[in-house]
Amino acid sequence: MVEILQLVATFALAAVSGAAIMLATRPLRAARAAERLARAQRDFHRQRELLEARFVERAGATGKPRGLRWTDVDFDDDVIYARDRRTRRLKALVAIEVSFEAIEGGGMEDVEAVSNVRAATAEFLHDGERWTTEGRVFFNLAPSATVKYLATDLELVAEEHACDRG
Numbered sequence: 001m002v003e004i005l006q007l008v009a010t011f012a013l014a015a016v017s018g019a020a021i022m023l024a025t026r027p028l029r030a031a032r033a034a035e036r037l038a039r040a041q042r043d044f045h046r047q048r049e050l051l052e053a054r055f056v057e058r059a060g061a062t063g064k065p066r067g068l069r070w071t072d073v074d075f076d077d078d079v080i081y082a083r084d085r086r087t088r089r090l091k092a093l094v095a096i097e098v099s100f101e102a103i104e105g106g107g108m109e110d111v112e113a114v115s116n117v118r119a120a121t122a123e124f125l126h127d128g129e130r131w132t133t134e135g136r137v138f139f140n141l142a143p144s145a146t147v148k149y150l151a152t153d154l155e156l157v158a159e160e161h162a163c164d165r166g
Contacts, residue, residue, distance in 0.1 A: 037090070037157065040126050041081065044092050047131055055122050058135025067106030068114060072099040075122065080143040082154040090126040090157065093143035095119070121146045 044051070052075050060070035076095035083090055098118045102108040121143045123136040138146045147154050 037081070040090055040131075041079075044079065044124065044126070044131050051124055051131055051133055052122075055124070055133045055135055058133060059122070059137050060135070062135055065100070067103055067108035068100040069103050070098060071101050073097070073122075078143070080147065081157040082147050083157045085153055085155055089128070091154065092124040092126070092131070093146055094122045094124070095143055096122045096137070098137075098139075 052073075056070065056073050059073075074097040078095065080093045081090060082093060096119075098120055100114055100118070102111070102114045108114050118139055119142070121138040121141050122133070123138070123146075124131055124133045126132075138149070141149055147156050
């Protein structure tokens, strides 16, 4: 009976020690995660002009919307950061205004609305080391509305209002 009590006490002590270690390291893990997020945000702002140029190139190459050519994209300064719930990868969402022109023979030449500026959100992806873009765009949604629309896939991480792109 004494051996069983000693065994139970040993297991209990090990469990308490494990829990204490987890509690003690939680703030350290949170601090590391906050530093990774801050570094990724700084990197986004440092690389932003190049990323925006890549976005325009890739989004324009998708052929969407059909029959239209991307002529101008105006990027807002504000950035909303979200995390993919499945992959845990960080995303930067930026409000944009897009202008198009009809492609000759594309069936849109006579549509008056072609010249209307369209509001949308541009998506940028962080792969854990660097920022990229696939040219993914969410038309008719502001960045915050995009996060809400994709709430099963995205969670808001932080919102930063960048006054400069430095």
